[in-house]
Amino acid sequence: MKHNENNFFKSAFSVDNIIFGFDDGDLKVLLIKRGASPFKGLWALPGDLVYPNEDLDTAAYRVLEELTGLKKVYLEQVHTFGAVDRHPLGRVITIAYFSLVKISDFTLMPSSFAQNVEWHTVDKALKSQLAFDHNDILNTCFNALTHRVRIRPVGFELLPPKFTLTELQHLYESLLQAGLDKRNFRKKILSMSLLVDLDELQEGVPHRPAKLYKFDKERYHQLEAHGFSFEVKESKKKEKKRRLAELIAQ
Amino acid sequence: MKHNENNFFKSAFSVDNIIFGFDDGDLKVLLIKRGASPFKGLWALPGDLVYPNEDLDTAAYRVLEELTGLKKVYLEQVHTFGAVDRHPLGRVITIAYFSLVKISDFTLMPSSFAQNVEWHTVDKALKSQLAFDHNDILNTCFNALTHRVRIRPVGFELLPPKFTLTELQHLYESLLQAGLDKRNFRKKILSMSLLVDLDELQEGVPHRPAKLYKFDKERYHQLEAHGFSFEVKESKKKEKKRRLAELIAQ
């Protein structure tokens, strides 16, 4: 952060990196409480101006690493936001990325430019007021994630290396905002042979322990090369229930 | 175009608008032969620097209108390209859009900054050398289009207002690079009730004339609001043939 910010303004570009994690049955997003104007005190998405000699992707990885210390994670560009008045101090367009991290993998490293860094559930974050046009950005990135997760097995990026089928199902239910049928889900997932049965059991749970699995990345790349579609669909019955509940809630 | 370009350079952003059309059974893309350095004489995607007080989408529409005179067309942001060295004169990132136009709707208006504007088949354009990183950009946008066309009925944007089912099928075969079964295609398309039978016939064709249809936009928006999936799938038999042909071609 040794760059003189006056050089950037008038016309500059930044990256925002929407960092998703999954914990405790909920999809979470990493937010920073702004310590300076504008929007001081509001929560914002992590981001930074792009250095003059820095590729966009590199900048997005840098933002991530400064916050979490993580380097090799799933990261994807989503959309660029460039409304003329989106930044009160000048013309700043921002390229939005999302990344998927395993919350268990690290402890937060609050970076120098932020006072507070916290995980928020996506639900609540979407409803609260964020700095700049970050509600819009978060919304777009969340939609991109829910779309992507139907097509590619990126969900595994959010789980610890070893997980149970029920955890996986909860993750998908949370991402797709849908109820899934247990038996059909297991059948489908296992029939893809993307999971390796580790022959290990959960420990320390107050009920029958479940088998642990891991995601087989090599296998996935093999299948992908041969044209392979990944899709998970909602149970229609549960969908009806959900829609009914939504109607009542209005 | 009265902006002093020196103000932009060092760090600037542009939009590139990949304009797709469909004609003569082929997907086409509008290219401009560069009349000035860098890359003088090479074909390039239409684009321009974004004005300081202009939204990104507005800039993309402007580029389109300067070339074609068209205003209300389908336009979608795809990806932002920002490698440090992608522009030889300075740091210029570019936001890529694609738009879909009906070639029959207009005659080209070569704009002041271009010497030559021409439709090229996407196939050939991808294989030829384009200016800057435009091969990369075109490739990304073409992939985005083939993906989008599976999910939303955007293909109609490329056809004249009145079209036959065979024309529609050819369009989809061209976009999906797949062979489709005639009867299944017609069954599926018609069952969506997105087409209106105009009770008119083709004229001037040297064979039995086909019925003309138009796309029913209102109907589509109705269906879309009630959750509606649009998908067209390849005939498996034809897929096998195609894959075999690809293997032989290597």
Next chain:
DNA sequence: AGTTATTGGCGTCGAATAAACACCAACCTG
């Protein structure tokens, strides 16, 4: 030790969807 509470793990059948497939009709041309 036995009971209770909680989650894990498994297979079948009916319904819906997708895919393969071939012939006659209509029009133009020469």
Next chain:
DNA sequence: CAGGTTGGTGTTTATTCGACGCCAATAACT
């Protein structure tokens, strides 16, 4: 009027999807 070209249509089979319920394994409690 014969030949060439494209238009238009239904049925059957294979595959996929989706609904559905019960016993097993473990820990906690008494």
